[in-house]
Amino acid sequence: MEQIRVGVIGLGAIGERLIQGFNANKYTTVQAVVDTDKERASKMAEKLGGINWYNHHMKMLAEEELDLVYVAVPPKYHHAVTMDVIEKGVHVLCEKPLANSVEEAKEMFEKAEQAGIIHAMNFPLNYSSPANTFDQMIKEGYIGQLRKLELSMNFPNWPRLWQQNDWVAGREQGGFVLEVGVHFIQLTQRIFGSITHINSRLELPKDTTKCETGVIASLALANRTPFLINGMSQIAGTERIAYTAYGTEGSLSLIDWGTLKGGKLGEEIHSIENEKEDTSTLIDNLVAAIAGKESHLYTFKDGYEAQIILEKLRDK
Ligand SMILES: NC(=O)c1ccc[n+]([C@@H]2O[C@H](COP(=O)([O-])OP(=O)(O)OC[C@H]3O[C@@H](n4cnc5c(N)ncnc54)[C@H](O)[C@@H]3O)[C@@H](O)[C@H]2O)c1
Incomplete structure (x- = not known):
């Protein structure tokens, strides 16, 4: 099976945690990383063996051939960044909560479906x-x-x-x-x-x-x-x-x-x-889905349905 080339956007506590997961999986390779914090991006790239790094996700999307992009930026940027990945037609894994409003979440789900890409959420309890x-x-x-x-x-x-x-x-x-x-x-x-x-x-x-x-x-x-x-x-x-x-x-x-x-x-x-x-990990299931095999992924549909309740609980 060919290596799945992964781009990671957002290198905070959680981005770093999943990078370890991608490194541990024999079918995934982190090919490029992005963070608006240049120092964080360059240090992570160095730690990963001198891979390419960027301080804007659009630059990475323009320059790299990727199979999967993982979005681990703070919630209010999920929509903008993920919509660009969807536009590019690359499979996408997004952190929870899917978005920062029901409208954003709905649009992300609908556009990802229309694009025909694999869209998944990181809800770890499903793999525990x-x-x-x-x-x-x-x-x-x-x-x-x-x-x-x-x-x-x-x-x-x-x-x-x-x-x-x-x-x-x-x-x-x-x-x-x-x-x-x-x-x-x-x-x-x-x-x-x-x-x-x-x-x-x-x-x-x-x-x-x-x-x-x-x-x-x-x-x-x-x-x-x-x-x-x-x-x-x-x-x-x-x-x-x-x-x-x-x-x-x-x-x-x-x-x-x-x-x-x-x-x-x-x-x-x-x-x-x-x-x-x-149970198998989220990354095992992403690999299976990308290879066209049976997989258990929780998608933007699940993220959108959760967002409807979340926004009712939040007093925005
Ligand atoms: N799945 C889980 O169990 C779990 C647990 C905790 C947090 N999270 C989610 O993970 C996401 C990240 O959380 P965190 O704790 O790592 O946050 P963090 O603030 O530690 O890290 C976010 C990183 O993204 C970078 N960033 C911000 N805007 C950016 C942009 N537009 N483009 C590129 N980089 C950008 C920041 O510089 C920072 O390095 C959040 O959505 C959070 O809700 C998920």
């Missing part, structure tokens, strides 16, 4: 075996009939210490509802189907440039099963993210992304061994 075990146990009836879903997010620090940048704590394109909530909204849509928004309230600081410090939201699944979201930042304690499904026969939680806990009615809640093999 605990999340997939959660899905499987729900489908096998571990909790019986679902009565309520709950997402609780507690952040002592927002932004988290590993993600200090100039946008993630801003109201325009940051906040934990957008950054973290999106993963569980998409996972809910995947496992349980469509969601409707009933009402929500954000706790917002007086400084209108700063993101929410709290959210309480009431959503519902298609059959009216309630889905509650409850989040707070700048609080005592440790970070904890718990996604719980309560059913007629028991409950099941995915805690801190990778731990499964649950119990049947009458039992204590206990840890549940995750017996699934590690």
Whole structure:
């Protein structure tokens, strides 16, 4: 199989993380990188063996022959940058959230479909075996009939210490509802189907440039099963993210992304061994899709559907 030539736009914490993934896959080669920060771009290019680097994505798109472009710039630039990649007709992987508004997300999905390219989103929970075990146990009836879903997010620090940048704590394109909530909204849509928004309230600081410090939201699944979201930042304690499904026969939680806990009615809640093999990675699935083989990708359609709920939760 021929090497898949990858261009990466945006070399922050996350861009760098996926570059490691592309390096680890024997079918993908990072051929060029872009960052508006020239020093960051040149250093990364050097680290990758002296590959080409650019400080504008249009220059890379004009000069490089690429099979796939990965967009890892901050959310408010996803639309502009990704639309240029779509225009060029190159397969595209975009970071979540897909865009910074429903209109942008819709246009990105529609244009990517029209272009006939592969379009994918980086929603890592879909490739995590605990999340997939959660899905499987729900489908096998571990909790019986679902009565309520709950997402609780507690952040002592927002932004988290590993993600200090100039946008993630801003109201325009940051906040934990957008950054973290999106993963569980998409996972809910995947496992349980469509969601409707009933009402929500954000706790917002007086400084209108700063993101929410709290959210309480009431959503519902298609059959009216309630889905509650409850989040707070700048609080005592440790970070904890718990996604719980309560059913007629028991409950099941995915805690801190990778731990499964649950119990049947009458039992204590206990840890549940995750017996699934590690699932294939996002990059394995991109490689398969580009080779025309069967693959499991979450596309701009999934990003767009999640964005509809996200924008209802955000008080823009
Ligand atoms: N999938 C996940 O699990 C996950 C987790 C965290 C963040 N993210 C997403 O990843 C994206 C990047 O997040 P991050 O934490 O790495 O951000 P970051 O701010 O650390 O890095 C972004 C980089 O993009 C560069 N940049 C900004 N505008 C650009 C442009 N127009 N062209 C080229 N480069 C540009 C910046 O100079 C910076 O180096 C965001 O969309 C974020 O929501 C995804």
